[in-house]
Amino acid sequence: MKKEDCFYLGKIVSKFSFKGEVLIKLDTDEPESYVKMESVFINYNKNLVPFFIEKSSLHKSDLLRVKFEDVDSExxxxxxxxxxxxxxxxxxxxxxxxxxxxxxxxGFKIVDTAFGEVGVIKHINDSTAQALFEIDRDGIEVLIPMNDEFIDRVDRKTNTVFVNTPEGLIDLYL
Incomplete structure (x- = not known):
């Protein structure tokens, strides 16, 4: 399994018991959706390695307490x-x-209500306090905050995100 064929679910943050149980900090709004998993891929020595789950349960809302097969000690x-x-x-x-x-x-196009076609989304920067669309406009990078108030609609048929940004935001980059 390759990393590009997967999505990041979380990170092992601590041990839970002397029997090898661990706590996983889940990166999701719906941790309860992941309680009944049979297996996961763990990034181990720069490879995605499948680990099978013996049992799991939610622990303090967004932590998943997991006992993996063959992980039997601290x-x-x-x-x-x-x-x-x-x-x-x-x-x-x-x-x-x-x-x-x-x-x-x-790869979706971004179209602004006032400005028109802005460019193509090349990346989502979620390392800042506010996630940003990184848009390529003929070699110029345009950043638009991924704010619910700015996003009008997503059209999956035409691969387009329609936005309504504050006046002058896009012009700052051009």
Whole structure:
């Protein structure tokens, strides 16, 4: 399994018991959707390695307490600390309407109500306080905050995100 065929689900943040259980900090709004997983991919030594789950339960809302097969001691669990957890993209629930996954809109056009066609989304920058569309407009980078108030609609048939940005925002980059 390749990382580009997967989505990031979370990270192992601590050990939970002397029997090898770990706590995974989930990066999702719906942690309860991931309690009944049978397996996950763990980024282990720069490879995605499948790990099978014996049991799991939610712990303090967004932490998942997991017992993996063949991880039976604190030492085994230590080996997995800070490892990232991934699942295949095929397991993502389908979104409709104006909801979308970041990876889904890469390559979509951005059209602003006042400005017109802005360019093509080349990346989503979610390392800032406010996630940003990184848009390529003929070699010029335009950044538009991914704010619900700015996003009018997402048209999956035409691969277009329609936005209504504050006056002058796009002109700042041109």
């Amino acid at each position: 030492e085994d669990a230590d080996d997995l600390m800070k490892a990232e957890i991934y699942l295949p993209l095929s397991l993502l629930p389908k979104l409709d309407g104006d909801k979308f996954y970041f990876h889904e809109v890469i």
